[in-house]
Amino acid sequence: MEDKHPSSHKYPPIYEKIVPAALTIIVVIVVVLLVITIGVALGLIPGAA
Amino acid sequence: MLNTLLPLLSSIISFVFAFFVLKRYLARKGAHLLLWGIGTIFYGIGGFCEFYYGAFDWNPFIFRLWYLFGAVLVAAWLGQGTVYLLARRKWANVLMAILVVGSLYAVFKVFTAQLDPSLMISSGHTGRELSGHAITSSGVRVLTPFFNLYGVVMLVGGAAYSAWIFWRKRILLHRTIGNILIAVGAIMPAFGGLFSRLQLPGALYLGEFLGIILLFIGFLRATTPMGETMFAVESAA
Numbered sequence: 001m002e003d004k005h006p007s008s009h010k011y012p013p014i015y016e017k018i019v020p021a022a023l024t025i026i027v028v029i030v031v032v033l034l035v036i037t038i039g040v041a042l043g044l045i046p047g048a049a
Numbered sequence: 050m051l052n053t054l055l056p057l058l059s060s061i062i063s064f065v066f067a068f069f070v071l072k073r074y075l076a077r078k079g080a081h082l083l084l085w086g087i088g089t090i091f092y093g094i095g096g097f098c099e100f101y102y103g104a105f106d107w108n109p110f111i112f113r114l115w116y117l118f119g120a121v122l123v124a125a126w127l128g129q130g131t132v133y134l135l136a137r138r139k140w141a142n143v144l145m146a147i148l149v150v151g152s153l154y155a156v157f158k159v160f161t162a163q164l165d166p167s168l169m170i171s172s173g174h175t176g177r178e179l180s181g182h183a184i185t186s187s188g189v190r191v192l193t194p195f196f197n198l199y200g201v202v203m204l205v206g207g208a209a210y211s212a213w214i215f216w217r218k219r220i221l222l223h224r225t226i227g228n229i230l231i232a233v234g235a236i237m238p239a240f241g242g243l244f245s246r247l248q249l250p251g252a253l254y255l256g257e258f259l260g261i262i263l264l265f266i267g268f269l270r271a272t273t274p275m276g277e278t279m280f281a282v283e284s285a286a
Binding site for chain 2: 009010011012015019020022023026027029030033034036037038040041
């Protein structure tokens with residue numbers, strides 16, 4: 001099942017576009033959430049849960 | 050209606066999800082499956098408590114259960130499952146020990162905290178959703194960012210990292226898609242919480258509902274190779 005020659009394989013074209021875009025958006029969101037969470041923990045941003 | 054139906058559905062879906070995860074754990078073992086199963090049970094307990102509050106009004110014990118499982122522990126325990134999947138066993142065990150000690154401390158703090166439900170109706174909260182503002186004792190609500198920070202980094206970061214690894218190698222497309230769905234699903238409750246503070250009614254519970262759906266679909270997708278039927282594979286496992 002696992003591909004031992006990854007350079008010869010590609011995902012279907014739609015996933016070649018969607019996957020990197022989705023991962024980029026996720027990383028940006030995680031960074032924003034981390035900043036907010038750290039801000040709440042340090043008392044810089046009001047209100048935890 | 051939103052404040053009872055949505056959390057009830059979230060709770061039911063969570064427990065169904067937990068059943069599938071723990072069934073897979075019994076078949077294949079793996080600490081990550083056990084911890085994800087426990088984490089989804091926590092998710093279900095949190096949702097049930099939210100439903101209870103919407104249906105039957107304030108109950109201090111239910112509130113403490115909600116805060117402990119739904120607000121403090123769920124993200125961290127789900128994230129710890131991902132740690133066992135991706136990290137070396139030695140470090141995973143060290144982090145697990147820290148999480149257990151921290152969780153026991155959280156149990157103590159939450160169940161000895163003084164509560165005032167009237168404080169849930171305050172700036173940024175309507176009182177129709179459970180809120181940590183009801184806790185008046187110090188040193189309780191400050192726990193939440195640390196547990197959630199750990200959970201977000203490990204669960205969302207771990208899923209995104211896994212998806213990236215599979216994508217880089219252009220292998221196991223089903224796991225790439227599944228991990229992206231898991232990462233997005235894990236983020237949804239945080240968005241719900243943010244929009245809730247903007248006084249959008251039902252935002253928190255909607256975020257939790259959408260989150261557990263995406264987590265569940267993501268898990269099924271990640272464990273089912275492309276071209277196979279998700280539930281058929283699960284029932285055969």
